[in-house]
Amino acid sequence: MDAVRPDPARSAAAGGYNFAYLDEATKRMIRRALLKALAIPGHQVPFGAREMPLPYGWGTGGIQVTASVIGPTDVLKVIDQGADDTTNAVSIRRFFARVAGVATTESTRAATIIQTRHRIPETPLSEGQILVFQVPMPEPLFKLEPRVRESTRLHALADYGLMQVKLYEDIVRYGEVATSYNHPVMVAGRYLMSPSPIPAFDNPKLHMNPAILLFGAGREKRIYAVPPYTPVRSLDFEDHPFRPIRAPHACALCGSTESYLDEVIVDDRGGRMHVCSDTDYCRERREGRR
Amino acid sequence: MIGPGFADPVLGAQAAFRALLEATAYPGRVRRIAPQPGWPAALPPAMAALALTLCDQDTPLWQDAGPEVARWLAFHTGAPPARAEEAAFLLCIGAPPPLAALRLGSDEAPQDGATLLLAVASLQEGQGRLTLEGPGIAGAARLEVGGLPPRLLAERAALAPLFPRGLDLVLCAGESIVALPRSIRITEAP
Numbered sequence: 001m002d003a004v005r006p007d008p009a010r011s012a013a014a015g016g017y018n019f020a021y022l023d024e025a026t027k028r029m030i031r032r033a034l035l036k037a038l039a040i041p042g043h044q045v046p047f048g049a050r051e052m053p054l055p056y057g058w059g060t061g062g063i064q065v066t067a068s069v070i071g072p073t074d075v076l077k078v079i080d081q082g083a084d085d086t087t088n089a090v091s092i093r094r095f096f097a098r099v100a101g102v103a104t105t106e107s108t109r110a111a112t113i114i115q116t117r118h119r120i121p122e123t124p125l126s127e128g129q130i131l132v133f134q135v136p137m138p139e140p141l142f143k144l145e146p147r148v149r150e151s152t153r154l155h156a157l158a159d160y161g162l163m164q165v166k167l168y169e170d171i172v173r174y175g176e177v178a179t180s181y182n183h184p185v186m187v188a189g190r191y192l193m194s195p196s197p198i199p200a201f202d203n204p205k206l207h208m209n210p211a212i213l214l215f216g217a218g219r220e221k222r223i224y225a226v227p228p229y230t231p232v233r234s235l236d237f238e239d240h241p242f243r244p245i246r247a248p249h250a251c252a253l254c255g256s257t258e259s260y261l262d263e264v265i266v267d268d269r270g271g272r273m274h275v276c277s278d279t280d281y282c283r284e285r286r287e288g289r290r
Numbered sequence: 291m292i293g294p295g296f297a298d299p300v301l302g303a304q305a306a307f308r309a310l311l312e313a314t315a316y317p318g319r320v321r322r323i324a325p326q327p328g329w330p331a332a333l334p335p336a337m338a339a340l341a342l343t344l345c346d347q348d349t350p351l352w353q354d355a356g357p358e359v360a361r362w363l364a365f366h367t368g369a370p371p372a373r374a375e376e377a378a379f380l381l382c383i384g385a386p387p388p389l390a391a392l393r394l395g396s397d398e399a400p401q402d403g404a405t406l407l408l409a410v411a412s413l414q415e416g417q418g419r420l421t422l423e424g425p426g427i428a429g430a431a432r433l434e435v436g437g438l439p440p441r442l443l444a445e446r447a448a449l450a451p452l453f454p455r456g457l458d459l460v461l462c463a464g465e466s467i468v469a470l471p472r473s474i475r476i477t478e479a480p
Contacts, residue, residue: 019300028346031307035344036401038314039458039471041425045401069311071304128312156397188425188473190454208428212315227315227426227473 003075003103003110020067021099026050030068030223034214037225042187043155044138044222052218059092060218062115062134069130069214070096070113075103077111082119082260082277089117106280118181120202122259122281125211127228133196135217138224140184140194160192163235171240180245186233187226195232201244201260206232249274254285293328295342295366302326306339310460313469318422318431320415322465330359334409337381337462341407345369345379352377354384378402383409389445392457400454403472411437413463424474433468435461443478450475 018024026048033047052060070076076096080089084106092115093104105111108123115132125131141151144162154160163184170178177183183200187193195206196215206213206226213226226232236242247261252273259281261274276282296302309321325335332355333341341363345351350372353359359381363369374380374387386408395403418434420443438461449456449472456472470476 019304024300024303025346027303027307028344029348031311032344032349033401034311035314035405035458036403038311038426039473040400040454041473043400043454069308071308072301127316152398210428212311229428230425 003105003107004097005103006097006101017099019072019100020070020096021053022050022064022067026064027068030064033223034065034068034225037214037223038212038227040191041227041230042191042193042224044224046221047223049218049221053095054091056219057136058088059115059117059134061216061220061223062117062132062218063092063095063216064218065132065214065216065223066096066113066115067100069132070100070102072101074112075105075110077105077108077114077280078116079114079119079121079278079280080117081262082121083279085279106283108278108280118197118199119260119277120198120205122276122278123284125209127210129211131209131211131213133198133213133215135194135196135215135222136219138194138215138217138220138222140192155191158190160186160235163192164237167235167237167240171237177236177240177242183242184235186235188230189233192235193224193226193232199245199260200234200242201246203232203234203242204244208232247274251276251282254282256282256285292362292365293330294326296339297326299342302339303343306336306343309467310340310343310469313460313467314458314471315426317424317426317469317471317474318415318420318433320413320466320468323467325465330355330362332356332359332383333381334383334462334464336465336467337383337407337409340460340462340467341369341379341381342366344405349378350376351379351381352387353381355381377404380404380406382406385439386442389442389449389457394449394452394455394457397455400456403455403457405458405460407460407462408439408442410435410461410463413461413466413468415468419479421477421479422470422474423477426471427474435468436463443476446470446476 033045078089078093080086108121117134182197234242259276313321323336323339329338345367347368351369393404414434420433422431459470461468
């Protein structure tokens with residue numbers, strides 16, 4: 001699918017907004033945080049998140065990161081759980097078409113910036129592409145250590161025993177690690193990081209990815225990053241290695257046995273089907289482009 | 291008379307930031323920032339552009355390029371002049387101050403480490419005496435830097451054990467930049 005160009009008459013200047021909505025002082029502050037986040041892979045950099053014209057939990061962190069990075073020649077794709085056509089994705093795409101006048105697309109290949117909620121596209125990313133994650137809770141330790149001062153200290157000391165104990169307790173109780181999403185990772189061997197609530201299936205895509213991975217948490221006011229070609233290891237044990245989980249079915253639309261699947265209830269008699277969560281990948285396969 | 295900043299402050303800063311973002315994400319690769327007329331001749335254009343892009347009243351700034359540059363920076367960025375040890379950003383066209391004396395952040399807030407923008411004579415990626423390894427580099431990258439201060443690499447290497455504390459370097463040669471974030475290991479062929 002080709003990029004869609006917005007109507008210039010409805011662009012930012014026409015609406016009285018600065019390019020990409022944020023004021024320049026805010027962009028500078030976020031840009032400085034992004035650069036330090038790339039220099040210290042996996043470390044959460046505090047930033048002064050602003051009120052955005054949509055509620056927390058709808059991607060305010062990701063939007064602020066995208067707004068600070070995006071330029072007039074960029075092509076933006078926005079996905080929500082892999083889909084280009086859900087409310088959150090459509091709204092954010094229209095927001096940037098309007099306040100930045102940028103072209104938008106549903107194609108993973110055509111996009112220069114992809115803002116995502118809870119998925120990494122199935123189509124492999126390439127160098128120079130920027131993937132912006134919307135993050136609800138950036139602190140991987142928060143359920144184990146709710147005090148921010150203490151968890152900051154644990155990161156400073158690289159003391160991540162708590163998380164290993166939690167995974168161990170999962171194995172004792174359930175026979176396996178019971179995190180199907182948001183499975184914690186170690187970035188470049190130093191920082192424990194929340195990959196945001198992506199399915200564990202997507203965790204291996206973080207490892208040595210050629211694209212730039214930026215994470216923004218608006219409510220929690222944290223920015224972090226994984227540079228390209230950075231080792232990212234999902235926490236596990238030698239005798240309980242990490243397993244990316246996938247429903248044991250083929251996509252009912254495109255037949256893929258590789259992609260991550262959504263389970264859709266189709267009637268009130270228990271009927272259900274499994275379809276690709278990544279709508280662009282699924283459409284490309286059905287159109288025979290791969 | 292103070293010279294101009296970016297002709298288009300919004301898109302000028304965006305383009306310069308994007309060049310530095312890519313340079314930081316892929317250390318060792320050369321990125322270019324288009325120069326604009328009227329900037330202080332004492333600064334490499336790329337360094338002038340990055341100062342306009344990143345510095346403001348929240349970033350204590352040290353520079354060694356003289357009073358005319360100081361006036362230009364004060365007018366366009368509003369960044370408070372600071373001693374080298376306190377500066378968040380350092381614009382350095384001469385011999386850099388001892389790196390160990392600069393802001394390195396703390397273990398809990400390593401992002402408080404300084405960013406040192408350093409003027410060099412030339413930058414060439416893909417070949418040369420320096421070998422770079424670390425996040426952002428697939429395998430290893432080669433880099434040739436003309437006019438690198440002699441002590442710099444040794445001083446930088448001495449800070450490596452402090453990671454995540456440290457400081458981040460941006461080399462500026464004319465319109466070209468190369469970023470060397472603290473996470474990168476550099477070895478120099480004899």
